[in-house]
Amino acid sequence: MPRYLAGPGSADFQSAWPFPFEEGWSLHRPDEGHRIASSPCLRVQTGFLPNLGSPSRGTWTTTAQKPFGQPEWRATFTGATPLEVLRDFHTELLSLYLEDYLLDDSTPAVEGYLSLLAEGWSHSVWREGKQEFCSKDNLAVLRHWYAGAAQGSWAFHAGFPDRPSERFVWKATFTAGTPVPLISALTSSLVKDQPLTRAVRDLPILTRDFLYFPQGLPARVTPAKPEPQPQPATPPPAPRSGRSR
Known part of the structure; x- marks a missing residue:
């Protein structure tokens, strides 16, 4: 199963955050479940x-702004995003923060989708200033607006394109100004070969049919039954003692 269909798993959701809280990063819990x-x-x-009433279970949101200013950009993931993908995204976020590179990014947009092209994802360009990258199984799509009113924004969804939007497994959106290295962190994570640990009950019901055994996985070997060992011969019975005529 591709990792973009694996669901969030059952690990503590704070494992998605690599931030050094012991070095000044703060963690707030204003209400039950909020972080x-x-x-x-x-x-x-x-x-x-x-949002327990939503199939996505909630929303992850990240913003960056200048001091006392409004957010310069916003990244949003629905709650069913695999935690491993979120951790890769937040790890790059921390790296850019330490380099003071979260605003006024000048990285070419191509860096955001090179890893998808390297894995054989298809590429389509639309006249309205949008390009689209689709996985080989047609169950994951990345969109990038390179012109028009939405220029510089990105969107990703994993799920079934022929079903209503609420049937998507998870989605992510990125406003214009989002650093391209963060998009690259997302796309690189999507195509990683590293397997994820999931129990079947943790997998989204919609995607369980896509489980498969990778080629080269050794088959389960049934232990051979032990061959019966020969039993020692039983000595013949001793002759009965009796009187002879």
Whole structure:
């Protein structure tokens, strides 16, 4: 199963955050289920807002802003995003924060989707200023707006394109200004070969049919039954003692 169909799993959701809380990063819990992490300078905030009534179970949101300013960009993931993908995204976020490279990014957009092209994802270009990258199984799509009113924004969804949007396994959106290295962290994570640990009950019901055994996986060997060992011969019975005529 591709990792983009694996669901969030059952691990503690805070495993998606690699932030050094012992070095000034703060963790807030304003309400039950809510989690908000902030950088020491308060210019970066990321959090999880639960919504138990939604199939996606909530929303992950990350923003970055100048001091005392409005967010310069926003990244949003629905709650069913694999935690491993979120961790890769937040790891790159921390790296860019430490390099002071979260605003005014000049990285070419091509860096955001090179890993998908290397794995054989298809590429389509639309006249309205949008390009689209689709996985080989047609169950994952990345869209990038390179022109028009939405220029510089990105969107990703994993699921079934022929079903209503609420049937998607998970989605992510990125406003214009989102650093391209964060998009690259997402796409690189999507195509990783590293297997994820999941119990069947943790997999989204919609995607369980896509489980498969990778080629080269050794088959389960049934232990051979032990051959019966020969039993020692039983000595003949001793002759009965009696009187002879």
